Structure formats: structure tokens, C-alpha cells
Amino acid sequence: MSPPPGRPKAGDTPPGGVARSAGESDMSPPPGRPKAGDTPPGGLAGGAAVTIGAAWDAVSRDLRSAGLDFGHGCASAEDEAAWIVLHAAGIPASAAADFDALRGHALTTGQAQQAAELARQRIATRKPLAYLLHEAWLAGLRFHVDERVIVPRSFIAELLDGGDLDVWLAAAPEHVLDMCTGSGCLAVLAALVWPHARVDAVDLSPDALAVAAINREAYDLQQRLQLIRSDLWESVPTAMRYDLVLCNPPYVPEASMRSLPPEYLHEPGMALAGGPDGMDLVRRFLRGLPAHLSPGAVAVLEVGNERAAFETAFPRLPAVWLETELHAEAVCVLLEQDLREAFGDEGSAG
Numbered sequence: 001m002s003p004p005p006g007r008p009k010a011g012d013t014p015p016g017g018v019a020r021s022a023g024e025s026d027m028s029p030p031p032g033r034p035k036a037g038d039t040p041p042g043g044l045a046g047g048a049a050v051t052i053g054a055a056w057d058a059v060s061r062d063l064r065s066a067g068l069d070f071g072h073g074c075a076s077a078e079d080e081a082a083w084i085v086l087h088a089a090g091i092p093a094s095a096a097a098d099f100d101a102l103r104g105h106a107l108t109t110g111q112a113q114q115a116a117e118l119a120r121q122r123i124a125t126r127k128p129l130a131y132l133l134h135e136a137w138l139a140g141l142r143f144h145v146d147e148r149v150i151v152p153r154s155f156i157a158e159l160l161d162g163g164d165l166d167v168w169l170a171a172a173p174e175h176v177l178d179m180c181t182g183s184g185c186l187a188v189l190a191a192l193v194w195p196h197a198r199v200d201a202v203d204l205s206p207d208a209l210a211v212a213a214i215n216r217e218a219y220d221l222q223q224r225l226q227l228i229r230s231d232l233w234e235s236v237p238t239a240m241r242y243d244l245v246l247c248n249p250p251y252v253p254e255a256s257m258r259s260l261p262p263e264y265l266h267e268p269g270m271a272l273a274g275g276p277d278g279m280d281l282v283r284r285f286l287r288g289l290p291a292h293l294s295p296g297a298v299a300v301l302e303v304g305n306e307r308a309a310f311e312t313a314f315p316r317l318p319a320v321w322l323e324t325e326l327h328a329e330a331v332c333v334l335l336e337q338d339l340r341e342a343f344g345d346e347g348s349a350g
Ligand SMILES: C[S@@+](CC[C@H](N)C(=O)[O-])C[C@H]1O[C@@H](n2cnc3c(N)ncnc32)[C@H](O)[C@@H]1O
Pocket: 016, 149, 150, 151, 152, 153, 154, 179, 180, 181, 182, 183, 184, 185, 186, 202, 203, 204, 205, 208, 230, 231, 232, 248, 249, 250, 251, 270, 271, 272, 281
């Protein structure tokens, strides 16, 4: 799998997680900076022929000075500028890892103008770049996105891609559930990681499921990936038992929802809002979870920066926090036996 456009920095965790790739340890954002004087007089908008390095310098400067928020797949103006310039050049964002080699590559006038226009739109609209380009990169895979779904950036992707969940699983899972699937990114990743697994992907939003269907088709997974419209467990067949359940639910607390940077306001509110303490959806998810687990099953739950709220809400539930490259405690593993003891089969306890 190839890398996403850039590497966010630790501590930059945005609501909903951070887009990154498990193989990112050998991936970096565009290294170094173009030398002063690389940028032609008049900048990109002037339409003069420029190199990728010069275009990157100009776009980086524009994005930096615009005071944008970078939390939707990139962590800095430089990372996002690389994505813009490579996109304009018709080069996949995954090539950012080799940015140095591309620096001297000449852009056509049209490509330079497109890069300038994308930067202008990003600044004027404050839309996440993924929405302007209709693409997002997660664990090196390209996903279609538009404003019907949250921009993929789950930490769970790194764990899937890196094989980090294997130690928790007795065997390759046959039945996987991705609860709150959004664009279907985690469901697609799981289906690719375990080629014999059947994957169910649940979301309440018909819009999100329409986008997930696009991504399911892009990866030719129609036979193994089932999309289910459901309010959490409500329409999940009662007889279904899963060996692995993934869940990146909405978990942004009410107070944080009121102070989100403009970029987040372009995302569906229902993908972010988690109620007063962020745990509204998590509570309902966990109550219904034991009844859908096979013996020895594992659940992987993402709560971003809300570990303390999780532990306050579920003080007696053992959770093992998994470290990802950018966050030490955004994702936890929950074991079937512990969930059954805490919540019972009928989901009575909370
Ligand atoms: C944080 S997003 C995660 C999307 C995707 N899994 C990802 O990692 O990019 C949460 C998703 O939960 C969905 N959602 C919100 N409330 C729901 C509910 N009651 N039942 C099922 N899905 C719900 C939203 O539509 C949204 O797609």
C-alpha cells in the first residue's frame, strides 16, 4: 500500500481521528524546502511555467498565511500543498514520499493554474481538501469522499494495515462488522486485509452508505462487503455473530462541537456529535455488542481524545489501549468475555 499525502504530527489529533498510514514509518511529507528564489515572480496565478518544487513553495506559503486548520488527512500547510501540487500534476498523492525526486519536474501552465486555483478555493471555502478533490487517502488507499461523509482519518486504519490486531485474534476473522462505516474505508481495509472474511458495514446515514457503495465497487468487494442501514444494532440481524467488530463512532462532546474550526463544519454533524460527554453512541454500541459477538471475539473502538470520558462512563470495563504512531490512547481493544461480564448478553448494564 502506498502512503497518503503527508504525515500529521503527534498532538494534532482532530475530532474523528487523523488520517495516516500504517506503513508511514518510511513515509514522510515533502522533505526540506525549496530554495529561496525557486518561486517565480508573480507566483502561480501568473501562469508562468514552474517546477513542482516552486509551486509547492508558493502554495505552502499561501496556505500557511491563511490560518487554516489541518486535520483532515494532512497536518500542515506543507503536506497539504504537496497534495495540491501533485494532484494538479496528475501524480497520485502517494508519491509525496518521493517528493524530493519530483521537485524539479516542470508543471504545465494549466497545471500550475490548477494548483493555484485549488489553493484559492481551499482558503476561500475552508473546505477540507478531500472534499475539493473528492478523494482521501487512508493506509495508502484512495477513497472517494464528498460532503455526504466525514473525511476518513481513523487510527484504526493503521492497526488494520500494520497487522496489529492479529495478536488479539485466535484466527483470521470470518465475520467482521464495521459499525458506523461512513465512507466504508475501514470495512474496505478489513476486507482487503482478510480476503476470506465477510464484512458487514453499518451506518444510519443513507448518504454515507451511498459513498460507501462507491468505495465498495472501486475495490470490487460487492460479493463480500454488505452495507446495512441501521441505527446502530437495530437492523443488524439478531442471529449475526462477529469475530471482529470495528467502530469509529461519533464521539465529539457537546462543548467541543461548539468550537470546531470551520473545516469541520463541512462534515456531517451526525458523524461527529457524541452528546454531552461524547459517549452517547458508545453507550448504545456497547450495550448491544455482546449479543453479536462470537466466542473469543474482539471489538476495536476509537474514541480519539476521549479516553477519560470513556473511563468515567465505563469504570469497570477492562479496555486495552493500543498505541498508534500519532496517538497513544485513541483506540482500545475490548474482549468478548469482559463485555459479556460488564453488559450481559441482553445489554442490560451500562
Ligand atoms: C466518525 S464517523 C466514522 C466513519 C468511518 N468509519 C471512518 O472512520 O471514517 C461516524 C459515522 O457514524 C455514523 N452514525 C451516526 N449515528 C449513527 C447511528 N445511530 N447508527 C449508525 N451509524 C451512525 C455517521 O453517519 C458516520 O458515518
